[in-house]
Amino acid sequence: MALVFWIACGFVAYVYVGYPLLLHVWGRIRRRPALSEALDFARAGSKGDWEPAVSFVIAGRNEGRRIAGRVENIHELEYPAAKRQIVVVSDGSTDQTHEVLEQMRVEHGVTPVEVPEGGKARALNAGVARAANDVIVFADMRQGFAPDALRALVAPFRDPRVGAVSGELVLNGESRDRRAEDERRARDDRRAVDDRRTAARMPAGQRKGRRRWAMRRAILESTITDGVGLYWRYEKQIRRDESATGSVVGATGAIYAMRRSLWQPLPPDTILDDVLTPMRIVMAGYRVVFEERACAFDRTALDAGAEGRRKLRTLAGNYQLLWLEPRLLLPWTNPAWMQFMSHKVGRLLVPYALPTVFVLSLLLARHSALYGAAFGIQCGFYLLAAYGAWIEHTKASAASTNSAFPVTSVNRVARVALMFIVMNTSAVAGLGAALTRQKVWR
Numbered sequence: 001m002a003l004v005f006w007i008a009c010g011f012v013a014y015v016y017v018g019y020p021l022l023l024h025v026w027g028r029i030r031r032r033p034a035l036s037e038a039l040d041f042a043r044a045g046s047k048g049d050w051e052p053a054v055s056f057v058i059a060g061r062n063e064g065r066r067i068a069g070r071v072e073n074i075h076e077l078e079y080p081a082a083k084r085q086i087v088v089v090s091d092g093s094t095d096q097t098h099e100v101l102e103q104m105r106v107e108h109g110v111t112p113v114e115v116p117e118g119g120k121a122r123a124l125n126a127g128v129a130r131a132a133n134d135v136i137v138f139a140d141m142r143q144g145f146a147p148d149a150l151r152a153l154v155a156p157f158r159d160p161r162v163g164a165v166s167g168e169l170v171l172n173g174e175s176r177d178r179r180a181e182d183e184r185r186a187r188d189d190r191r192a193v194d195d196r197r198t199a200a201r202m203p204a205g206q207r208k209g210r211r212r213w214a215m216r217r218a219i220l221e222s223t224i225t226d227g228v229g230l231y232w233r234y235e236k237q238i239r240r241d242e243s244a245t246g247s248v249v250g251a252t253g254a255i256y257a258m259r260r261s262l263w264q265p266l267p268p269d270t271i272l273d274d275v276l277t278p279m280r281i282v283m284a285g286y287r288v289v290f291e292e293r294a295c296a297f298d299r300t301a302l303d304a305g306a307e308g309r310r311k312l313r314t315l316a317g318n319y320q321l322l323w324l325e326p327r328l329l330l331p332w333t334n335p336a337w338m339q340f341m342s343h344k345v346g347r348l349l350v351p352y353a354l355p356t357v358f359v360l361s362l363l364l365a366r367h368s369a370l371y372g373a374a375f376g377i378q379c380g381f382y383l384l385a386a387y388g389a390w391i392e393h394t395k396a397s398a399a400s401t402n403s404a405f406p407v408t409s410v411n412r413v414a415r416v417a418l419m420f421i422v423m424n425t426s427a428v429a430g431l432g433a434a435l436t437r438q439k440v441w442r
């Protein structure tokens with residue numbers, strides 16, 4: 001029983017602490033010889049002497065209100081307009097998407113693609129089929145790019161060994177990143193333009209209500225910013241080290257690019273195209289690198305419920321990968337096998353190790369004070385997470401009444417504990433969603 005306890009403890013510690021530390025040390029000691037050369041390629045490309053033609057592929061359903069702002073953001077990028085193609089795929093939209101796409105086609109040369117509702121994977125397949133350039137850039141409707149993001153994103157392709165490049169998603173929870181606040185203001189300005197355009201098409205009676213909603217949206221803030229921001233910084237450090245030592249095991253769906261020649265059509269119900277596609281590229285013998293100078297910006301989920309739904313999709317998608325591409329589990333076919341097993345598969349198994357540690361520490365507590373202390377620490381952590389859930393509920397109520405809520409170190413730690421619980425409960429729910437083929441993309 002004690003042996004099982006220590007094996008379970010060691011496994012949890014390895015996944016969340018040991019692997020990131022080993023990867024970081026590995027990156028310091030045994031950096032890939034090609035890395036400095038790849039950085040030279042990137043620096044040369046960022047000077048503007050190498051600008052490959054790119055095709056943006058963006059898929060969405062009922063995103064008519066966002067299309068104009070998204071296209072404007074792409075046109076504002078510091079990149080030759082003649083070398084950009086924008087393909088927007090409507091996945092069976094029932095709102096004003098068709099009319100907006102026609103307007104964008106006439107005014108901005110957008111390539112519209114309309115397909116029957118079938119999910120994001122099918123929409124991306126249709127969009128890539130219409131892409132005309134050698135580099136494909138995948139993006140979402142919601143997140144905007146920094147002005148220099150595209151140039152930074154394509155620069156590593158000067159190295160012929162690089163097959164795909166993942167950019168960096170900056171959340172408003174990452175207060176240490178000085179770029180986030182400037183881009184947040186720019187996003188708010190774009191949203192205001194979108195709101196005015198949509199309101200102009202509304203009957204007068206609806207406009208007043210829309211203004212009230214816009215004002216309310218402006219004062220609402222995420223109740224989980226601290227937890228998500230800390231987790232996202234931790235996650236991106238892992239990606240930096242994976243990139244430095246080989247390849248990242250997935251890309252940031254809001255901003256990543258690949259060579260058109262390496263594209264393989266996605267299975268129709270694929271949940272994580274931004275993991276399956278990069279891992280196929282890795283297994284084809286190319287590198288997938290992380291380029292943190294290529295930034296897209298987004299807001300933290302509003303609350304733990306919204307973040308839980310996002311994690312449910314991600315973790316259900318990780319389960320799905322195992323039967324869509326079982327070769328990922330074989331070290332002789334997956335050059336990033338150790339990273340994939342530690343980063344992706346390990347996190348799917350942690351939720352089953354945690355109750356094992358809890359129960360065994362309780363049973364062993366009568367034999368040793370060490371196990372009693374371990375049980376007490378776990379109880380304290382879970383109580384802290386429960387306090388974090390209470391804070392979230394209270395802060396949400398305070399936000400709706402414009403009341404202030406105190407920010408303390410204990411409260412921040414409680415929110416981090418809450419996010420740890422949300423992530424692991426979502427992994428269990430993700431297994432159920434994958435087994436029942438629950439639709440989790442929308």
